Amino acid sequence: MQVWFLYLLALGAGICVAVQQVLNGNLRSALNSPAWAGLVSYLGGLVTMAVVLVATREPVPSWKLVTAVPWWAWSGGVLGGIFILLMILLLPPLGAATLLALVVAGQMLAGIAMDHFGLFGLAQHPVSVSRLAGIALIIGGVLLIKD
Numbered sequence: 001m002q003v004w005f006l007y008l009l010a011l012g013a014g015i016c017v018a019v020q021q022v023l024n025g026n027l028r029s030a031l032n033s034p035a036w037a038g039l040v041s042y043l044g045g046l047v048t049m050a051v052v053l054v055a056t057r058e059p060v061p062s063w064k065l066v067t068a069v070p071w072w073a074w075s076g077g078v079l080g081g082i083f084i085l086l087m088i089l090l091l092p093p094l095g096a097a098t099l100l101a102l103v104v105a106g107q108m109l110a111g112i113a114m115d116h117f118g119l120f121g122l123a124q125h126p127v128s129v130s131r132l133a134g135i136a137l138i139i140g141g142v143l144l145i146k147d
Contacts, residue, residue: 021099025091037088038088
């Protein structure tokens with residue numbers, strides 16, 4: 001697959017995150033509850049993944065495979081829930097642009113740390129001057145975007 005196509009897919013994922021947060025904010029207002037908005041958002045995600053599994057006919061993983069997964073690998077859903085709840089809570093006071101800029105900065109800081117130390121089974125990619133410059137530019141962007 002061409003790398004430019006992968007870049008376009010990644011940009012599309014970013015667009016999805018931005019639109020999802022605004023829609024979740026609307027849901028929060030309509031339901032008058034960030035927790036219910038988060039639950040509805042996750043139910044939509046659950047249905048989406050169920051449709052993907054049916055459409056692709058993915059086999060159910062064996063019990064042996066399930067028990068071999070490291071304990072920390074199971075926490076992605078918990079972190080996703082925390083992320084959605086925080087996004088729903090922080091969208092109204094911060095606005096979409098500031099919130100998403102801060103989220104991207106946090107993702108990049110975490111990404112560089114995980115790459116550098118090879119956390120969670122990642123291949124190590126040491127911190128470099130260009131990566132640090134990129135982080136500095138992203139943080140500068142956050143400062144410029146915030147109101």
